[in-house]
Every structure is written in C-alpha cells, then in structure tokens.
Amino acid sequence: MPLPFQRILLTFFFSGVIGFSEVVDQQAWEKKVPENRADLAAIQARLQELIPVTQKALVSIEANDGAGSGVIVSPDGLILSAAHVIGRTGVNMEVRLLDGRRTNAVSLGGSEISDAGMLQIKEPGPWPYVKIPKLHSSKVGDWCFGLGHPGGFDIERGLVVRIGRIIEKKDETMQTDSRLLGGDSGGPLFNFEGKVIAIHSRISNEPDQNFHVPIESFQENWEFFREQDLLTFENIEQGGFLGIACEESDQGLVIQSVIPGTAAEKAGFQENDIILKIDDEVIRNREKLTIFISGKEPEDEIKIEYQRQMSTATLKLKLGSRFE
Amino acid sequence: MHFNLIHIALLFFVTWNTPAFCEDQSQTNSLEPAFRLNGIKTQDAFGPGKSKALLSTVRLMRNNKLIALGTLINADGYIITKASSCVGAREATMHNGESFPLKIRKRFEEIDLALYQLISQQVEFDCVEWEEGNQTSPASWVFSPYLGLQEIRIGITSGNPRTIGREGGVMGVMLGRDGKENGGIEINEVVPQAAADRAGLLAQDLILSVDGRRVLRKNQVIQIVSSKDPGDMITLEILRNNKKKQLKVTLGHNSVTFELFNRNLQMSGPVSKRKDNFPLILQHDLPLPKEGMGGPLFNLKGKCIGINIARVDRVSTFALPAETIKPYLKKWLPTLDKTLSKGIP
Numbered sequence: 276m277p278l279p280f281q282r283i284l285l286t287f288f289f290s291g292v293i294g295f296s297e298v299v300d301q302q303a304w305e306k307k308v309p310e311n312r313a314d315l316a317a318i319q320a321r322l323q324e325l326i327p328v329t330q331k332a333l334v335s336i337e338a339n340d341g342a343g344s345g346v347i348v349s350p351d352g353l354i355l356s357a358a359h360v361i362g363r364t365g366v367n368m369e370v371r372l373l374d375g376r377r378t379n380a381v382s383l384g385g386s387e388i389s390d391a392g393m394l395q396i397k398e399p400g401p402w403p404y405v406k407i408p409k410l411h412s413s414k415v416g417d418w419c420f421g422l423g424h425p426g427g428f429d430i431e432r433g434l435v436v437r438i439g440r441i442i443e444k445k446d447e448t449m450q451t452d453s454r455l456l457g458g459d460s461g462g463p464l465f466n467f468e469g470k471v472i473a474i475h476s477r478i479s480n481e482p483d484q485n486f487h488v489p490i491e492s493f494q495e496n497w498e499f500f501r502e503q504d505l506l507t508f509e510n511i512e513q514g515g516f517l518g519i520a521c522e523e524s525d526q527g528l529v530i531q532s533v534i535p536g537t538a539a540e541k542a543g544f545q546e547n548d549i550i551l552k553i554d555d556e557v558i559r560n561r562e563k564l565t566i567f568i569s570g571k572e573p574e575d576e577i578k579i580e581y582q583r584q585m586s587t588a589t590l591k592l593k594l595g596s597r598f599e
Numbered sequence: 600m601h602f603n604l605i606h607i608a609l610l611f612f613v614t615w616n617t618p619a620f621c622e623d624q625s626q627t628n629s630l631e632p633a634f635r636l637n638g639i640k641t642q643d644a645f646g647p648g649k650s651k652a653l654l655s656t657v658r659l660m661r662n663n664k665l666i667a668l669g670t671l672i673n674a675d676g677y678i679i680t681k682a683s684s685c686v687g688a689r690e691a692t693m694h695n696g697e698s699f700p701l702k703i704r705k706r707f708e709e710i711d712l713a714l715y716q717l718i719s720q721q722v723e724f725d726c727v728e729w730e731e732g733n734q735t736s737p738a739s740w741v742f743s744p745y746l747g748l749q750e751i752r753i754g755i756t757s758g759n760p761r762t763i764g765r766e767g768g769v770m771g772v773m774l775g776r777d778g779k780e781n782g783g784i785e786i787n788e789v790v791p792q793a794a795a796d797r798a799g800l801l802a803q804d805l806i807l808s809v810d811g812r813r814v815l816r817k818n819q820v821i822q823i824v825s826s827k828d829p830g831d832m833i834t835l836e837i838l839r840n841n842k843k844k845q846l847k848v849t850l851g852h853n854s855v856t857f858e859l860f861n862r863n864l865q866m867s868g869p870v871s872k873r874k875d876n877f878p879l880i881l882q883h884d885l886p887l888p889k890e891g892m893g894g895p896l897f898n899l900k901g902k903c904i905g906i907n908i909a910r911v912d913r914v915s916t917f918a919l920p921a922e923t924i925k926p927y928l929k930k931w932l933p934t935l936d937k938t939l940s941k942g943i944p
Contacts, residue, residue: 308634309644315740322738415630425914433759436738437884439636443629452636456914482886
C-alpha cells in the first residue's frame, strides 16, 4: 500500500527537479516577479545596456500644435508614431534626434482606431534605427521601457526613461505601468531585447493607466499605413458596413455578435462563426478588417470565407451602410 | 529520513508549479496588481532595504492631515523634510503608528529643506544610511516609502542631474496690449482662484503702477512681478470705472497658477508648489503625490541617495542629492558627523 504512494511522489519529485532547473536558466526579467535584489540588479543592468542603443532611434516631432515623439525603424528613415501626432497624411514636419540633429519628414498613413501613424524622413540616411520583433511576441507581464519627450524636447534634461510591465494586451490597445505624459505620444515602448513592441498613445488618471498602440497594428497594416492612407473615424462612418463584432483568435476572427438588420445578418452569419479570408486575403486582425471594409463603398460586393463548427464555406454579400 | 526528503520535494513542487500553471491560464487577462512595477511582490524583492526605509521615515501631520514625509537622519530623532510643504507641522507619526511632538530647528530656504526634532525620551531612533558620493547612474532602481509607511514606491532615475533655475512669482492675469493710449495696461483675463483673483482684481482693470513705479508696457509689469518670489506682496495702482484704486497682491507660484491651462498638469494631479530654484537635482519617476515629498530616496542597496523635494508632473519627481544636503547638515548639527559617516566600510 505505501509503495505505489511513494512512487507517485517520486514521479512528482523528478518533474519538480526539471521544473526547477528551468527556473534557474531564466533571465531575471523573464520571471513572474523579481525575487531578490540580484534579480533587480540584473534587470537594471539589462536596461542600462539597452538604452544607449535604443535612444539613437528616438525622435521628437514638431507637429501641428504641439510636440510628439516617434521612433525610426529602418535605415532609410521610416518613423513609427501616433495618428494623433501626424494628424493627416502628406504634412511636412520637423523631426529632431536626441543628439540635436534636425531633419524634415512627411506624414504617411495610420489608423485612428489604434492611433498608429507613420512618417518618412526625406533625407536618404542611413539613419539609426531599431528593430521590430516577430508578430505576437509580447505578452502580459513582460518587462518593458518607454522612451519619449514628456512635455517636449529638453536638451538639458536629456532622455527620460520609464520602466514597467505589460498589464493588459487586448485588441488594438496595450496597457502598461510605464508612465507617460503629453509629448510622449508616438514614442516607443521597448521589450528587454531592445525591440519596439508598442507606440505611446494616451493616458488616464491612475499611474497604471498608460495606453500604447501594439506593434501588431503596424505589422498587420504595414502596406496600408505606408502607402499614405490614414483611416479616420469619418472614413469608417462613410465606408461600407458589415455589421459584426469580433475577437481575434489563432484560427481567425471569431464573431461575437451580429447586429440585426445589417449585411452580415442578411447573409446569415452567426455568433462563433470564424472569418478566415475576405476576397481571398487572410484577415486575422480586427483593425485590418475595419480598414478593408471601410475602404469599400456601401453596395460593394465582397467574398467571405468562413468556418462554422468543423466546416468551411464561402459566400458573397453586398455591404450596407452604417446609417441604414 | 528518505520519506521526509520526498515530502519536502512534493511541497516544493506544489508551491513552485501551481503559480506557473495559473500564469498560463491568465495570459489573456490583466497582470495582477501584486506583480506590477509597484506591486507588493516587486516591493518585496528589495528585501531588508524596504523595511529599513519604512522605519527611517515619518509622517508629518497638521490638524490630523498628512502634509509631508520626513527623513530620520540620526538616532536623536532629527528629521529633514521639504520646508515649503511642512509649514505648521506639529506632530510626526511613525511606521508603527506612534506619534511624537515636533520642534523646528532650522530652515534652509535655498534648498527648501527644514530640520526638525522629534521630542521623545526614547533613546535611539532608526535613521537612514547615506550613500557616499554622487554616483547614481541613469536608469538605476530607486525607491521611497509611500504615504502610509507600509509600502514603498519603485521607479528609476532618469534625465540628467542638473540645476533647476528660479521661477518668479505670478499674479495670475492675462495682460492686454501695451497701454500708451488708454493710460494703463488692461487686464484681459483673471485666472480663477489665483493671486490676482484673491486680491480682487477684475478683467478690464487698467494697471497704472506696480510698487509705485509707473508702467506703460506689458513687459515692465512682467519684469517687476517675476523679479519677486512667490509669497511676496506687491502694490498695484489700478483704474476701474475711471476711479483710481490701490490693491495688494500676494504673488503665487507659476506652476500652480496656470495649472488650469496646462493639459499635462491636469493629467498629473496636484504638483508641489515649489519645484524650482535648486542647485542640483536627481530626476526619477516614482508615483508619489505631493504629500509624499520630504521623504528619503534609496538606491537598490538601501542607501539614502537624496530627499524627494518636488513633484513636478506625472512622470517626474526631483530629489535633492545627499551630497548637496550634507554640507548644510554638518554646519548645523555637529553630532551628525557620526551618522553621516555611517555606511563607510
């Protein structure tokens, strides 16, 4: 009787040992929480190592009626920033690097849904730049640090760095406790590999309420943003309308609800249907779906490939308008 | 013996792997408060430095309301704090709730620091250990006790250590154009609750002279006013409904007066009144309200590297570095030499 009991314990014991050795190999910033001062010191050392590299790509943007921030992500000077910093496409703006160098840039596209925006430096470069990680590489709990120009460019003050962790990542928004202030808008949030994982967007009153555009918004809509299109809420109102609320998943966009009287309901879509492709293009990002649908006119016909339970099907439907 | 060992291993397994399992399940939810930058678990990683910090800080009270924190600097119960925040402080409360009456010893106006003593029969108070030298590098961990002295707040240093220039006093008015024709400078707007408002100035009043000096241009008014300090009084001669009138205005602080017009300050919540005119400051990003000023700032080793002296905005707090404070204390508190040298191996 006691023998099998002991054997079970032994099995647990060994798996426990394996689990433990994995913990030892972890970097301090990969742990669920820093456990002691050594962990904190390792996080600090890593941060201090990443700042000199990442800060070179930070820019301050003299926008319409204020100042914002941005980050260069290619040697030819493509800048990621916020939609509310660029305002609209085709506007000339002056950007300033941390070393004081000034140059001219022109605003490209973006989206008011996520608040993503892009600019292009006019001079060919090469410019100092930072890298973008693989799609969906950041997750809740990851350590991060934000750079930017809170309150505007200030050469005497120098660089302002704020450390924090990802608190929430949902749809078109990332929340962290890396604190922001006006002027930071458009500035970069980095992971502990020195890659850009988000762009600063907005805040609420509590210190933990700092909101950023996840890099995925740029990655999923790169071509659209770069080809000088800015999706505004006005575009969304005037463009085609499908009539579904959906959520992102690994399989595709899962329909959460179908609005009565809309094109989607008329076509027979149901809750939990998964949208796979529209006009033969794979769409897994909510913002991309809105950009795609708003780019069409009411009455335009689209082809949707979707999955219901275990079977897939394709149907054609005519888009409606938001005011029907 | 053998069985015991296995039993411990099992316990280990349960305590180590259960949280890991929960973590996987909560991936799509938000990060629990305890694990955030200022969460209780992150605070605990600072180890004994955290509890020592809480023991060497006091809450300064006026009419049972917290007005500032104070930093215990020696065993005799001497504390330093932000002078402009603690006017009228009579009592200090410790981490364990114990209270002591306070006596002011000295004010160092230039650096906005005040020296108090706790009145007590108690032989020895806990006090901070000072760090030696200005050696804090950018992006280093720092922490300070939080208001209730039960928790700390965590952040990093950032920005260059630097001098903060003086900001003059303000009346809180928007001035119209230079007034050669109508014989005075017109007030276009009065900021509600600001110095001018309290003194009874109204929009459309014409300013004729300031402190007896006739003014013809807007810049003359600005020059005289900004050469004074917040708290100073000026005398205005004004013309209202064709009648001359004299008014006395006690000047306010620039940062507080124009708060209404500054979106960044609105989003920041209340900031310190005096956040200017410091010979040297360290900047950090601890989320402390303005009542949290006057307390100590510690590094990862748990050594005191400065005193929080001004809440500037949502992302910036200024601290006076230890090396800036020490000469003042040495002059006025010879016995402090003993405590100041504490921490040197």
